[in-house]
Amino acid sequence: MEFEIKKMETDGEIAGKAYVHWKSWQEAYRGLVDASYLEALTLEKCTAAAFKYPENTLVAKVGEKVAGFCAYGEGRVEDLPGAGEIYALYVLPEYYGTGIGMALMDAGLEKLEGKRAFVRVLKNNARAIRFYEKCGFVRDGFEQELVIGTPVTVIRMVRG
Numbered sequence: 639m640e641f642e643i644k645k646m647e648t649d650g651e652i653a654g655k656a657y658v659h660w661k662s663w664q665e666a667y668r669g670l671v672d673a674s675y676l677e678a679l680t681l682e683k684c685t686a687a688a689f690k691y692p693e694n695t696l697v698a699k700v701g702e703k704v705a706g707f708c709a710y711g712e713g714r715v716e717d718l719p720g721a722g723e724i725y726a727l728y729v730l731p732e733y734y735g736t737g738i739g740m741a742l743m744d745a746g747l748e749k750l751e752g753k754r755a756f757v758r759v760l761k762n763n764a765r766a767i768r769f770y771e772k773c774g775f776v777r778d779g780f781e782q783e784l785v786i787g788t789p790v791t792v793i794r795m796v797r798g
Contacts, residue, residue, distance in 0.1 A: 639736045641705060643745045646695040654704025655697055656688035657681065662728035670760055672787025696745050698729070698738045705733045708746040713756060717780075718796070722750030724757045743773045747797075754798040758782075761791040770795045 646655055660681045667676060698706040706729035713721035724746050729739045747755055757775060759766045775795035782792045 639700065639733075641698050641700045641736070641738055641741070643696055643698050643741050646692060646697045646707065649689075650702070651697050651699075651704055652688045652692055653685060654699075655695060655707045656685040658704055658707055658728050658730055659688065659726070660684040661730060665731055666728075666763070666765070667760075670762055671790055675787030678787075694725075694749070696742060696749070698733075698742050700733070700738075705730050706738050706742055708742040710746040710749050713753075715756075715794075718754065718756060720753060721796075722747075722753040722755045724750075724755060727757075739769060740773065752798075754796065756794050756796045758792050758794050761793045767793075767795070773797065 646652060660679065660683075663679055663684075664676060694709055694711045696708045696710075697704045706727070708727045709725040711723060711725060713723040715721070715723075724743065727739065727742055727746065729742070733739075755775075756778075757770055759770060761781065775797045778794055778796045780794040782794075783789050784792055
């Protein structure tokens with residue numbers, strides 16, 4: 639399958655990123671986070687957020703369709719000074735196994751310019767943890783409880 643990884647630039651790409659974000663949460667997190675939270679997370683809310691924060695985002699396009707995205711930037715933790723963070727990486731389910739996720743991760747890590755990198759992932763999201771392990775990330779023991787409708791545990795995985 640042919641696809642392109644590029645900086646998110648156009649309104650169409652931003653809207654496509656929003657759709658991927660919304661659809662991925664609806665499918666990947668069903669049963670992992672509170673159902674009422676997922677119901678409240680509308681496409682309109684994801685679209686508003688995508689247009690408000692368009693920076694540091696790469697999209698994967700299959701033709702004109704946005705099939706996935708990766709958001710990256712400076713690490714937002716004190717105990718890993720100078721580290722970069724992959725804030726979000728989502729691919730539409732119909733593109734699982736196509737290499738798009740790995741290509742997005744590689745491109746996001748490249749944008750971090752060789753910095754040590756980390757991701758945060760729901761502790762009970764086995765599929766995402768396996769993917770990050772394939773990308774060379776390992777658990778570093780950090781856990782945090784967040785409330786996403788109900789309490790969930792997030793772990794951190796580090797690479798480099």
